[in-house]
Amino acid sequence: MERTAQLNRKTAETDISIELILDGSGKHEIETGFKFMDHMLVLLTRHSGIDLMVKASGDLTHHIIEDIGIVLGECFAKALGDKKGINRYGSALIPMDESIARCVIDFCGRKALILDLKLNECDIEDVAVEDVRHFYNSFAENAKMNLHLHVLYGDDQHHKVEAAFKALARAIKEAIKIVSDEIPSTKGVL
Ligand SMILES: [Mn+2]
Structure with missing residues (x-):
């Protein structure tokens, strides 16, 4: 079965189209209108091995980035389907020069977000720090996952x-991997 999702969400504030292929090869076509967000979503794609197409437009930065998080999360939930055979958990410890980030995730069907990015309250390139945090919140909520970042x-x-x-990308890569032919839960559903 192909693990893919294609969603369009159009509101009075934003217009977001996302196409996700879980078993991809890092192919991307990302146009959010924000260079830093494009850079981050390209990284997410390349390091998780998914294929991702994102086209986003709208009124305010906050709305657009929040809604990308919503639709991307929905796409993961949809593409994972009944989650049969997935590894379910993923974790990664990744450096970027002097910084280190740790991500631990569970595609368990429930949202939990524990987030501490140790950021100063100033913009990063063309995106505000609170919008970055908001993205992770919307993503975790709609992917119905535990996200500890x-x-x-x-x-x-x-x-x-x-x-x-x-x-996050490396944790996703590990969590979405097919490792068996069973749903990885004692409850029989995820
Ligand atoms: Mn960079």
Whole structure:
């Protein structure tokens, strides 16, 4: 079965189209309108091995980035389907020069977000710090996953977020891997 999803979400505020192929090869076509977000989503794609197409437009930065998180999360939930055979858990510890990020995830069907990126309250390139945090919140909620994402230490804002996205990517790569032919839960559903 192909593990893919294609969703379009159009509201009075934003218009988001995302196409996701879980068993991909890192192919990407990302146009969010924000260079830093494009950079982060390209990293997410390359380091998780998915294929991802994102086209986003809208009124305000906050709305657009939040809604990308929502639709991307929905795409993961949809593409994972009944989650038969998946590894379910994933974790990664990834450096980016002087920064280190740790990500631990569970595609368990419930949202939990524990997030500490150790960011200063200033913009990173063309994106505000709160929008980055908001993205992770929307993504975890709609992917229905536990997401524990911590920057352990670092100095550069760009590096800290880059390490966080790469760690998330590697954790996703591990969690979505097909490792059996059973649903990995004692309840029989995820
Ligand atoms: Mn960079």
